Amino acid sequence: MDECPNRKIFDSLSSTFDRLEEAAWFIRLMEEHYHSADRFRWSLSSFLRTLKEVMQLLTMELQGNKALSAILSQKKAELSSDPLIEFLYKQRDIVVHKSMLKPASKGTVGFTRGRGLKLGLGMPIDPLSDSVTAIKKYIYHAAKDTDFLGILYTEEDGSGEYTCVERQWRMSEFPDKELTQLAASAWEKVAQALFNIAGIMGAKLVKPNFELGNPNHVHFEIYNPEWVKEQLEYYKKWIAENET
Known part of the structure; x- marks a missing residue:
């Protein structure tokens, strides 16, 4: 043969x-x-x-x-x-x-229902920092003042909505991709x-074809409401002890 x-x-x-x-x-x-x-x-x-x-x-x-x-x-x-x-x-x-x-890095903190961002606030994210730093920064300001966007879900309410960070990585020479x-x-x-x-x-x-993963899964990091609640309580306590 x-x-x-x-x-x-x-x-x-x-x-x-x-x-x-x-x-x-x-x-x-x-x-x-x-x-x-x-x-x-x-x-x-x-x-x-x-x-x-x-x-x-x-x-x-x-x-x-x-x-x-x-x-x-x-x-x-x-x-x-x-x-x-x-x-x-x-x-x-x-x-x-x-x-x-x-690489260039930015993101949006907001909330999602699993298919795209429903509402959010864009911000730069240091390319040496994990995405979670962005939501912690927002939680800190919410603890200090208020959750003015209403994006911090601290309880599982059955709506399917969760606090999230949508991140983007870019090369400055190809900013649109x-x-x-x-x-x-x-x-x-x-x-x-x-x-x-x-x-x-x-x-x-x-x-040859390279099929990327679903961007709704890859680009979004979703945070458990219990974790969000813990972080909010932590920052409220920290602010009360250190900034009053």
């Missing part, structure tokens, strides 16, 4: 495909840790590193294949000239050789370049 062409090509490019999957995994970690600033940034940094390594590994695995040399060089040049890929590659070099990455969307788009571009090469080698592959 003849060996499956896809398996033969996959085996010959196994390190490259593995690194592509690793890059995808780091996007998943970005989503999983969307509200934990350090873990989000570390996952982003790892994504940038592995994304650039995909084509580097492909070059190594095709070393000596003169028939594909010119096509590979063309694909690498096309990727490097793509505005998004070029920018992310440069960010990878900064992370590896110069300093940590601090959320950061995990940028990452997914970049992943697809690099994956397509790899798939094109594999296709020329004889593989039959479908167009």
